[in-house]
Amino acid sequence: MDQTVISVSHDEIRDPAAHAAKVIRRERVRIDAADRAILDAMRGRFEAVAAIGAAKRRAGLPVYDAAREAALYARISEMAGDLAPAALALWRVMTAAARRMEGLDVRHEEADRADQAAQSALPTTLTLELPDAAMLTTVTTILAVHECVPAAMTWDGAARRMTISVTEGSAWAPAMLSDLTAQGVRIPEMEKVAEMAAEMTTGQAAEQSAPSRPRCGLLGRKLGYSYSPAIHAALGDYDYDLHEVPNEEDLEKFLKETPFDGLNVTIPYKVAVMAHCATLSPRAKAIGSVNTLVRRPDGTLHGDNTDDAGFTAMVEESGVDPAGKTCVVLGSGGASRTVVAVLKRMGAKRVVVVSRRGEDHYGNLARHADAALLVNATPVGMYPNVDASPVEDLSVFPKLEAVLDLIYNPPKTKLLADAEKRGIRTVNGLRMLVVQAAVASALWGCSAYDAKRCAAIEAAIRLGEENLWLVGMPGVGKTTVGGLLGEALGRPFVDLDAEIERVAGMPIPEIFRTRGEAGFREIEAEAAMTASRGRGTVIATGGGTVLREANRRAMRESGTVVWLQRDLSRLPTEGRPLSEAKGVEKLYAEREPIYRAAAHLEVDANLLAGAEAVAEHVIGRLMRA
Ligand SMILES: Nc1ncnc2c1ncn2[C@@H]1O[C@H](COP(=O)(O)OP(=O)(O)OP(=O)(O)O)[C@@H](O)[C@H]1O
Ligand SMILES: O=C(O)C1=C[C@@H](O)[C@@H](O)[C@H](O)C1
Ligand SMILES: [Mg+2]
Incomplete structure (x- = not known):
């Protein structure tokens, strides 16, 4: 015979009602404390979400990160153990609130809709399998608390099974379902939907931590100089290969035949790859240059621009605010387009693009003697041609506050060395390179963007190279x-x-x-x-x-x-x-x-x-x- 040992105190035997009152008082204190802690933690969580959102916006990064959210659900589910159904429901409400707080965009609505779709995927009749018959009161209380008045209800005491139905068109409150499952009630119909949801989330999470390492890399013409492999090795655990494609005509074949999950694109293909992208991010489209390709599940390519975030970080590093100032940008290729877009966004009064054959060329630089910021977006001065400089004599720009060179190898190009001699602030392209790499890595789902990590990688590279x-x-x-x-x-x-x-x-x-x-x-x-x-x-x-x-x-x-x-x-x-x-x-x-x-x-x-x-x-x- 089954023997259940129940421990009952003397108090309880003498006066069960008084004892219950005592337990309720004591436990309510705990509940109040727990609620306070949860609210405090929620407040902290929302503050962190707002800080991340603001930083991402400043850096021109997408605020919504589907991969991160999927990974979050997978983690919460794992941490919560038997509390997973209730915890996931709670986190869904919280992430939805956080998304609303961050201002809706289409993908947030999509996610909300996905939640609703999961609920409405439930049939109008649900089976509730109770762990024991005594749970009946608890279950009916939960239904009442969630204002669920079933149109029909049956109870099979022997099987400890209840069925509840709602009329067509009404939905089951997610919180009620998770309260029920949290009490050990099995709802077979919901398990099917949960399996679907789990497949959705773990499917996404698995995409990032798939057993086969993500295959990423860099596409360009000559790549021996690149620091990108070292940066990506420090950012996460994924392959990063160099792909040298000699001619633009070979691009299509390369993109079709090479297996990769994500690619960076550098000189001279940042504009040319756009024609091979099925979709472009708004910033890539606006700038007209792609330095990051993301392979989508259907095999097509999505083009994005992370140089934008990188160059923004570089301008910040210079300490010069371009607002209201004349900025001269050397070069008119893909990198130059990004530089121009960022400077304009930062409020530059005039952005002059100097090119060999344009109206503003290297022979008439003196036209822009009021320039406060000079940016080199050409490869002139890059390793191994370290003695070359795009500007022979910086004295044509007597008002320069800073010279920015997108080149990072050598760390001090001749242009930067000349500027330094004149006491002008200089910045090389290393920070831009690290930041654009980190944002690309996040877009591939290979690592989460982290500014501190970027700074550490930058310092390590500077030290190492x-x-x-x-x-x-x-x-x-x-x-x-x-x-x-x-x-x-x-x-x-x-x-x-x-x-x-x-x-x-x-x-x-x-x-x-x-x-x-x-x-x-x-x-x-x-x-x-x-x-x-x-x-x-x-x-x-x-x-x-x-x-x-x-x-x-x-x-x-x-x-x-x-x-x-x-x-x-x-x-x-x-x-x-x-x-x-x-x-x-x-x-x-x-x-x-x-x-x-x-x-x-x-x-x-x-x-x-x-x-x-x-x-x-x-x-x-x-x-x-
Ligand atoms: N921080 C220190 N404290 C005490 N002793 C030191 C310190 N640094 C170096 N020494 C000692 O000083 C002496 C000279 O050092 P070392 O030969 O490295 O100098 P150096 O700068 O290379 O000289 P040189 O210019 O002649 O090449 C050595 O005996 C070394 O052990
Ligand atoms: O040199 C490099 O490795 C790179 C330079 C820039 O063009 C970046 O936009 C690119 O992603 C990588
Ligand atoms: Mg010595």
Whole structure:
């Protein structure tokens, strides 16, 4: 015989009504506290939704993210366990409210309609299978609470089965159904609909985390220079391949025959791919340039533009507000179209597009002497043609506040270096590249957009791709700290003095003796130039490498220059010919302004305990820079 152990307190036996009153009082306190916590959490949730919506709008991103919502339902369902039906109903109401709060668009209405459709897919008669007969009162109470007055109702006590019917055209309240299922009532008809809904959501979620990795990549003509593979590898777990297509005529065949889920598109195909897209996002259409293709389930392509969000971030980084100002954009290709659209949206007074054969060309730049912002949207100056610049003489623009170069490799193009010499603020294309990649990745459903993540990736790339030069007085610790940095960052380390000795085949003091300082400086300049062509190398210079302007330029243009400083009294002089001959004080007085001019960052090693601590500090500073 079944034995159920019921624990009953003495209180309850003596006075069940008083005991019930006590339990109700106690539990209602808990319910009130839970309701308060739920309301607080809801408020926090809505605030977060509003903040995300506002940020997305500012960045020109789509506010509604179907993939994220599908993933959310899948997650809630998993977390909620046996509470899943009730929790999903609650979250549906909340996400619908959030969508309304964010301002409706077609897709929100579609989602609302999908919810309603799921409810109306239920037949007019439902079977309620109760876990035990005693639940009957609870069930009828739930029906009453939800104002459900069935047109017909049957009860089969032996089978613990109730049927309820509504008249044609009325719907079952979703909250009532989930209250019933939350009490353990099985509703077979609803399970079928829930299965359909689950298929819908997990189907979408499965699309993003499908067992086969999403296949994404970059389409262009020459792609060896691109940082995109590194960025996408940091953004998420999906394939990102480079597809070099030499001719526009081959595009159609490529797009038809290559299996991919999403592609970035770069020079020179951003306009040409539009003809192969079944649909275009409003921004891609308005700008007339596509840099992101999304393969839709039916195999057709959707074209979007994420450069827009990227360039917006780049302008923000410059700190210059284009509103009411003249902006000159070099180049008239796909990238230029995006730049023009963003600048106009930001309220620029005049946006002049300069092209080789247009009305505004490189021969009449002086027409736009009032320009506050100059943007290079041409590939001139891009690796490997690093000595080229689209503008020979920036003095034609005496009012420039900032120069923006969409090129990110090299980090400092000749154009940016010229601007920097004139004290003009410069921004390269790295932030734009990272932001456009992150937005594309979100469109492919490969990762969620996260500004903090973008900043970290940007810093890591800067660290990983650019050279890191250490300058400072002889004996300050360049070789020691440089070696530690190379090790910690997993990057090649070059000690310029060691290179010079290797090339000359003799120790430095001997070079000074046999060829004089001038002879040494020649070999040093050659070694600095060779090192500057490397990518992601940590380079310890000799104490005097900064003396030549050409060396300083090569350093600054190929990466970050860190100036190490230590009290002069602590610097060893042995084996360092200039320190020995001149004395460190005199040497420092001569060189201090030169180090200052060369350096991006100054590091006071006196405040740090030992070379390891200095290396660690440098890494921290670079990550924040
Ligand atoms: N932060 C530090 N604290 C204490 N000692 C240090 C520190 N950095 C370097 N040293 C020591 O100072 C000496 C000189 O360092 P190192 O040879 O790295 O200097 P350098 O800048 O490369 O010199 P040079 O210009 O002659 O190439 C070494 O003995 C090194 O261990
Ligand atoms: O160089 C690159 O990798 C890219 C540059 C831009 O054209 C981007 O629009 C493109 O998505 C990727
Ligand atoms: Mg050294």
